[in-house]
Amino acid sequence: MALSPLRRTLVPAAVGALLLGTLAPGAAAEPAYDLYEVHGALTAQDRTEIAATGAAVDQVGDDSVLVTATPDGAAEIGRLGYGVEEFDPPVPLAGPDPGYTTYDELLGVVDQVVAENPGIATKSVIGRSHEGRDLVAVRISDNANADEDEPEVLFVHAQHAREHLTVEMAVHLMRMLTEGYGEDGRITGLVDSREIWILPNVNPDGSEYDMAGTDWRNWRKNRQPNRGSSALGTDLNRNWDYMWGCCGGSSGDPGGVTYRGSAPESATEVRAVADFVRGRVVGGEQQITTAVDFHTYSELILWPFGHTYGSVVDGMTAEEYRTHEALGEYMAEANGYTPQQSSDLYVTDGSISDWLWGDQRIVNFAFEMYPGSAWEGGFYPPSSVVGRETARNEEAVLRLLDYADCPYRIIGAEAAHCG
Ligand SMILES: [Zn+2]
Missing domain, CATH: 3.40.630.10 (Zn peptidases)
Incomplete structure (x- = not known):
């Protein structure tokens, strides 16, 4: 399970704060969940520390993981010392696929x-x-x-x-x-x-x-x-x-x-x-x-x-x-x-x-x-x-x-x- 190499530059941990800042004051409330690639996660202990922020670890690679997290959750992972970048799904996702059973x-x-x-x-x-x-x-x-x-x-x-x-x-x-x-x-x-x-x-x-x-x-x-x-x-x-x-x-x-x-x-x-x-x-x-x-x-x-x-x-x-x-x-x-x-x-x-x-x-x-x-x-x-x-x-x-x-x-x- 190796992740492909980086395709984009690392975004500093502050990305979370920036994204949070895009929310208008008093705007809605339900947090958005996005995908992030987290670098520097080498061991099960590292991955547990990342998951403990409330992120879901979706995919494990040799030295990185993909997670689903809120923007502030991503920022918290960055503060732990990991490199965090937003992850764009490589396969274009065309919205709900009618071939799946409702x-x-x-x-x-x-x-x-x-x-x-x-x-x-x-x-x-x-x-x-x-x-x-x-x-x-x-x-x-x-x-x-x-x-x-x-x-x-x-x-x-x-x-x-x-x-x-x-x-x-x-x-x-x-x-x-x-x-x-x-x-x-x-x-x-x-x-x-x-x-x-x-x-x-x-x-x-x-x-x-x-x-x-x-x-x-x-x-x-x-x-x-x-x-x-x-x-x-x-x-x-x-x-x-x-x-x-x-x-x-x-x-x-x-x-x-x-x-x-x-x-x-x-x-x-x-x-x-x-x-x-x-x-x-x-x-x-x-x-x-x-x-x-x-x-x-x-x-x-x-x-x-x-x-x-x-x-x-x-x-x-x-x-x-x-x-x-x-x-x-x-x-x-x-x-x-x-x-x-x-x-x-x-x-x-x-x-x-x-x-x-x-x-x-x-x-x-x-x-x-x-x-x-x-x-x-x-x-x-x-x-x-x-x-x-x-x-x-x-x-x-x-x-x-x-x-x-x-x-x-x-x-x-x-x-x-x-x-
Ligand atoms: Zn599951």
Whole structure:
């Protein structure tokens, strides 16, 4: 993951102040979020320090990173001693691409999949977004209306609004699993023996907002107001109730791109999804064994923890770590992504990944999908890549489903863990 060399002169840290100065006094209030290239960030510690300003680190290179930040956030990064320049996306972004699935279109796809596959697909509404949109879960399994004693697998999509390719991934999975049922022996066997939950868009307010302008809005958070601030939104993936806000891996500033919220699960959507996951505990046992949380971009497979640089730490034994690592590497062989522990990039706290493992003991991964870099479109690749880049993850997903009966099988530790 190397960034291309500089194309423009470094802008001093004062750029943030200058940009701020362009706002008329009393002008609106919602901070603008822009892309910046930050130079001199060599280590995970450097990147964590940058992220701690409230910026979202979008792409990691050998000695630089791309971030989304407010102008004053960019100025703060400059004051830490890094070189900061505004970043113009190299690919012209032609505004919302009609090839991407809107929320209403997604509901239509879900209804169609369920209508066409009544024996294996069901839809439920697990809650509502802040603005009142349904948070939908699609369950795919044989005997769709029975809660059988089968290992369950969870797929979460679009925590981050602008990561629209993850919604396309959900659409692809729904179609792959239902169209393949009865046609493809491997898919049929997995649908018969697992209960598969797809949450195709857990941040519909954010993704609709991101698609609603004449240009993409580069929006990441949800759209929930924050008391005492004009800045909207919580970063859903910093709001989960495990080591929330512990470690400098999120922002306490409502204007920050990675604002962690006023309390764990303060985001309406996080509370709904967390309640849903807790609801899968049956007879004292969490039925969900494995999960993937889909994001873009950078082509990575990440595993917990994110809140610490350590691998074997409180809450993660050596066997548990090796299970995540081995499954992550096995899936990465299939899709060509780079497998690594989340904190190899930078520290994050309050992520769903840390919660799913730390609180619910679900072996889980974050997939950072296509593209590898901003030079190929960043968050907004053309929709012409959707078919290729969602199909790319089929085999990796099937491998995870294969191991859902006992993920520890991948390191030969099934006797100790799945007896
Ligand atoms: Zn994301």
